[in-house]
Amino acid sequence: MKRKFGFKNQAYNEKLSSIPHNFAATHDEEKGVSELTxxxxxxxxxxxxxxxxxxxxxxLKQAGTNDIVVRLNSPGGSAFDGIAIYNRLKxxxxxxxxxxxxWACSAASIIAMAGDEVIMGTGAMMMIHEASNIVWGTKNDMRKVADMLEELEAGIVDVYMxxxxxxxxEIxxxxxxxxxxxxxxxxxxxxxxxTALTVEGKDESEEMTQMRAQMQAMQNKIDELTNQEPEKPTPVKQNRVVRLF
Structure with a gap:
């Protein structure tokens, strides 16, 4: 069963609803890294x-003190679960x-804010919007839900800020x-x-910088050897040999 989204922009509805569910956790104790999908x-x-x-x-309990890498691709869902995951990661x-x-839409964008480092993949997108809920009842019931949503949104803005x-x-x-x-x-x-592209470009730049530094050091050494004046030979004091005939 595909989920229907109440987003104002329905252009991505089909793509978002087709994201397959996948939650996985792997723990590499040797490297001290746990990866969550x-x-x-x-x-x-x-x-x-x-x-x-x-x-x-x-x-996260199984991860212990490992560093955490999260692979995120989600249309969102429960704001309260998103907030709880955010706080747990923080x-x-x-x-x-x-x-x-x-994608990191709606509740997933809240989770993304927990990263010490947040890397957007090539072509990735993030979306923020108003909190929403389904309510049935009297006008007072609806007002209570509206008040609750306003308080919820204030907390979500705190996260974004x-x-x-x-x-x-502006947020x-x-x-x-x-x-x-x-x-x-x-x-x-x-x-x-x-972004993934800037991270890749940074790595390449660092490699080039190191290579240039090494090449410059070699060139400086060559120039130093080339410019050295040849040492003058130390005169050898010759002893006169007196021969007796």
Whole structure:
């Protein structure tokens, strides 16, 4: 059963609903790194497979003090599970690196904010929007839910503001408008630290810099040897031999 999304922009609905669920955790004690894969919906669901805060909590307990690498590709889901996963990752003692492999929408964008390093994959996107809920009942019931959603959104803005380079008011406006960020835009706004392309370019640049430094050092040594004046031979004092005939 494919999930239907209430996003204002329905252009990506089919692609988002086709993300297969995949939650996996591997632990490399030798390297001190644990990798978590979070693909698909966030939060407990009766209708489709999903990744809950409990799943992530159990995986982090098994990780111990390992550094954490999260592979994220999700349309979102439960804001409360997203917040719980965010806080659980933030409290983890090791470094947390999050790779947005495809999408980090809605609740998944909250999870992404937990990364000490957030790397947007080539072509990856991030989306933030208003919190929503399904409510049935009286006008007072609906008002209570609206008040709760406003409080929830205030907390979500708090999370975004831990990384955002713009004002709280601007973040709120972008949530209300449902804003989609490309990889570069996510870096520009502060939600991500780099893109896969800039990380690759940085590595290549560092290698080139090291090679240039080594070549320059060799050239300096050659120049030093070339410019040295040849040492003058030390005159040898010749002893006169007196021969008697």
């Amino acid at each position: 979070i693909y698909g919906d966030i939060g407990e669901s009766w209708f489709w497979d999903s990744t809950s805060a409990v799943d992530v909590d159990n995986a 409290e983890h003692p090791g470094k947390v690196t999050i790779h947005v492999d495809g 831990t990384k955002a380079k713009i004002s709280r008011e 709120t406006e972008q949530m209300n408008a449902e804003t989609w960020f490309s990889a570069l835009k996510a870096v520009e706004i502060g939600f991500a630290t780099s």
